[in-house]
Amino acid sequence: MNTHQPTPRPATLLPGRRGLLLSAASAALLLAGCAAPDTLAAQARAGDNKNYIAGDGSVSEYATGARGAAVEMSGVLYDGTAVSSAHWKGNVTVLNVWYAGCAPCRKEAPDLEALHQAFKDDGVRFYGINVRDTAATAAAFERTFGTTYPSLNDSDGGILLALSDHVPPRAVPTTLILDRQGKVAARVLGLAEKSTLKALITSALNES
Template sequence: MSVPHRPTRRTLVSGLSGLALAPLLAACSGGDDSLARQAGNAGGKNYIAGDGSVMEIAREDRGEPVEFSSTLFDGTPVSGQSLRGAPALLNFWYAACAPCRVEAPHLVALHEQFHPQGVQFLGVNVRDTATTAQAFERTFGIPYPSVEDVRGDVLLSMTDYVPPQAVPSTLVLDAEGRVSARVLGAVEEGTLRALLTTVVAETQA
């Protein structure tokens, strides 16, 4: 899977709830991508301090559907294929990650709004045991499941979009399983709402 050679990257109009998005990032391996540089030299930090930068890819410029295979903490298998047919959100996280704790209430609120519209939410936990992950989910009332990805298989399958160690990160997938948008760092609720609204509208069109 690879990002199209010249994806059209669109900022959301600033009039949407007064949002002011950070400049769009270059490709993950780009020379000026600070997150990519941090991922290569984390300096002992427990997480990469993402800046909330957003990349949105026009429908006609999206790449191939994402491919991965993993299991939920209860052993249920899940894959990229199983998410297709409806929009989806993938959130990479772990319990000790401070920005993950900041964004958790926003993800819960967005799930409440968009799950009834058919959007599938899936966490990808990159570090924790089931006990630790489930304690986090209880604390923040996380209503959707997470896959166990301690070995990093799911994260590595997404390196065209998410720099290794850049956690939290969030991907929005369209109904075909293609990446529609990416947020590096803790999500801002209004921004992610707009990105999800886009893929829901495409599905309903």
């Protein structure tokens, strides 16, 4: 009497059943990804070496009663001058995060300079916040695009850390408009359109 038992064979899926399981897995993935995608996070994970996250141009404007505490920061301009947010109280202030190799920064630079010239007699202050360039590189950018407002050297990240409630990490360019109390009245995440930025500055100026 032969008592030898046949060796079990690995289970195989019929084509139809395999398709059903794959469909179920796909459905589970789709359900897991129903939340709206975080485009900034996606760019951060992309690993494409462009070294900046291009914002989507979204504009956030905050009602006076909904603004947080006044921005508190300090830094040093490329010429060595120390600057503090305490010096800006009483003035509308525009802060633009940039660096020379960022394509959107290059595109918006002439518009920022034009607005600087248009509003300087109203007391509006413009400051760049450069997140990586040497003084020579920043100066070359300013000559190329004709920007005359000063920039803070933030290669150590201290200013962005102070602004972390308002500026996502590596989101360059970002532009903040501060009201006369130093609170963030508006933010443009990404390339700032000239007409939009002009309207936001005008709105902050017109506040009582």
